[in-house]
Amino acid sequence: MHMTDRNFSCSIDSTLTVIGDRWTLLILRDLFRGVRRFEQLRRDLGIAKNILSDRLQKLHDSGIVLQRPYQTNPIRHEYHLSEKGIDLSPSLIALMHWGDRWYADGRPPTILTHATCDTPLTQSTHCVSCNIDVKPTDISSRPGSDMAQFETVQAQ
Amino acid sequence: MHMTDRNFSCSIDSTLTVIGDRWTLLILRDLFRGVRRFEQLRRDLGIAKNILSDRLQKLHDSGIVLQRPYQTNPIRHEYHLSEKGIDLSPSLIALMHWGDRWYADGRPPTILTHATCDTPLTQSTHCVSCNIDVKPTDISSRPGSDMAQFETVQAQ
Numbered sequence: 001m002h003m004t005d006r007n008f009s010c011s012i013d014s015t016l017t018v019i020g021d022r023w024t025l026l027i028l029r030d031l032f033r034g035v036r037r038f039e040q041l042r043r044d045l046g047i048a049k050n051i052l053s054d055r056l057q058k059l060h061d062s063g064i065v066l067q068r069p070y071q072t073n074p075i076r077h078e079y080h081l082s083e084k085g086i087d088l089s090p091s092l093i094a095l096m097h098w099g100d101r102w103y104a105d106g107r108p109p110t111i112l113t114h115a116t117c118d119t120p121l122t123q124s125t126h127c128v129s130c131n132i133d134v135k136p137t138d139i140s141s142r143p144g145s146d147m148a149q150f151e152t153v154q155a156q
Numbered sequence: 157m158h159m160t161d162r163n164f165s166c167s168i169d170s171t172l173t174v175i176g177d178r179w180t181l182l183i184l185r186d187l188f189r190g191v192r193r194f195e196q197l198r199r200d201l202g203i204a205k206n207i208l209s210d211r212l213q214k215l216h217d218s219g220i221v222l223q224r225p226y227q228t229n230p231i232r233h234e235y236h237l238s239e240k241g242i243d244l245s246p247s248l249i250a251l252m253h254w255g256d257r258w259y260a261d262g263r264p265p266t267i268l269t270h271a272t273c274d275t276p277l278t279q280s281t282h283c284v285s286c287n288i289d290v291k292p293t294d295i296s297s298r299p300g301s302d303m304a305q306f307e308t309v310q311a312q
Contacts, residue, residue, distance in 0.1 A: 010266035011255025012185045012248060018259075020178035029168045033297075084258055089292035091250040092168060093281060098247055099167025102240055103174075108300040110166035114283035115296040125249060126278045127270035136245035140271040141189075144256075144264040 010141075018062050019088070023047060024055050025095070028081075028088060031065065036078040064088070093123055166297075174218050175244070179203060180211050181251070184237075184244060187221065192234040220244070249279055 019025060026045055035041055042052050056079060059065035064085040067077040081088075093112060100108035112121045124133045175181060182201055191197055198208050212235060215221035220241040223233040237244075249268060256264035268277045280289045 010185065010252055011260055011264060012181065012252045013255070014259035015251045015255035016178045016181055020181060022172045022176035025168065025172055025176060029166065086292045087257060088254055089295070090279060090281060091247065091254055093295075094247040094250040095171045096166055096168045098244055099169070099171035101243060103170035104167055104300070108167060110297050111300045112295055112297050114286060114290050115294045117283065117285050118296070118298070119283050119285040121290060121295065122282045122284055123246060124280060124282060125246060126280060127273065127275050128278060129273050129275040130270060134270050134277055136242045138271045139245070139249075139268055139277065140274070141266050141268050142274070144260070144267045 015091075018058075018064070021055070023051055024059065025092070027052070027055055027059065028064070028085065029092060031079060031081050031085065032089065032092060036080065037070075037076070038079075041079070059085070090123065093121065097123060171247075174214075174220070177211070179207055180215065181248070183208070183211055183215065184220070184241065185248060187235060187237050187241065188245065188248060192236065193226075193232070194235075197235070215241070246279065249277065253279060 019028065023045070026047075027041060030041055030044055035044055038052065038056070041047070041056075042049060045052070056065060059079075060067055062084075063082055066080045066082050066085075068080060069075055070078050096110075096112070113119055114121060125136075125139070126132070127134050175184065179201070182203075183197060186197055186200055191200055194208065194212070197203070197212075198205060201208070212221060215235075216223055218240075219238055222236045222238050222241075224236060225231055226234050252266075252268070269275055270277060281292075281295070282288070283290050
């Protein structure tokens with residue numbers, strides 16, 4: 001990936017402001033696995049209650065996690081991923097596959113598969129014009145519409 | 157993504173142990189952009205010297221970042237991504253695209269493109285058997301080779 005301009009912003013900042021914390025990403029991993037309840041999350045992650053509570057609240061406030069009551073008196077919630085949360089799937093897959101390639105010694109502990117046929121998933125970065133997978137060294141970048149608009153205004 | 161067993165491990169842990177920190181991911185983003193020197197990184201990120209120094213050292217120790225001297229007396233290094241570091245490209249693209257979809261209001265600040273034709277990149281999760289893109293809700297998982305081996309041993 002080579003950038004043509006160093007000074008424009010990118011959405012990685014926005015993403016990391018919301019989920020750029022190890023515990024948050026591990027909680028999301030567990031939610032994808034189907035872990036739903038506070039006590040299960042706490043045990044599975046070995047996380048302190050106050051930290052878990054804080055991260056779940058932030059994920060809820062960001063619209064990534066939905067709370068659904070499963071018990072009243074006292075009220076207890078299950079935690080589910082919203083559409084926005086489910087949309088983090090490619091990010092978690094990419095992070096997992098990198099760990100598989102560099103830390104699993106050729107033997108990934110878990111394999112993600114296509115549910116209907118059990119084939120291991122592949123992830124690729126693609127150019128629809130050339131119809132080829134694009135290597136990291138063949139990636140460039142340019143300012144998006146906001147910046148393009150800004151430059152047009154400046155040029156007038 | 158639905159997991160058939162909650163208790164097996166996965167490589168997201170390994171990955172996050174190494175890069176699961178907001179500053180680390182922002183440093184990696186800058187290295188992908190071509191920012192190479194300590195002072196440039198410090199200014200671009202607005203990061204404290206001691207934190208930047210610590211994160212760069214850890215990235216170097218993990219084999220993700222290479223140091224190349226560009227000056228002696230005093231010695232100064234440029235920081236480059238190793239093959240292992242460059243291999244984080246799909247993870248950063250996925251995180252960036254999620255931010256584009258949910259925080260850019262339809263106007264991504266930066267667009268990653270195929271260098272040779274300037275077409276915006278797409279990223280997909282694919283099943284090579286069915287030759288289709290797989291949605292998050294159609295993803296399952298199973299223990300990898302380590303666990304399979306373990307189960308075989310147990311069954312004997």
